[in-house]
Amino acid sequence: AMAARLAAAIEDSATAKLAWLPQANEVFAVIKKAEAEKLQAAGAAFYDWHKPHGFDGHISEDELLYRFVTSFATTADEVDRFGQLIA
Structure with a gap:
């Protein structure tokens, strides 16, 4: 559930894009x-x-691919805070 929430925050961001759906x-x-x-x-x-x-996604010279991991301990507040940072 938190991975989907995190993916939604990334999709809504103007500064990041999902490499593929989690x-x-x-x-x-x-x-x-x-x-x-x-x-x-x-x-x-x-x-x-x-x-x-x-990998067929485009990565420019000033970008990298990053991995995020959620767990049973990841809270909605943590994901929402990240969403605010990346917005």
């Missing part, structure tokens, strides 16, 4: 490097991820 608790997004640094400085936790073989 099917479990992991969400992958393409984000500008400078924006990702701001998000991490504000406390968001996520990881750089290598572009998988056959």
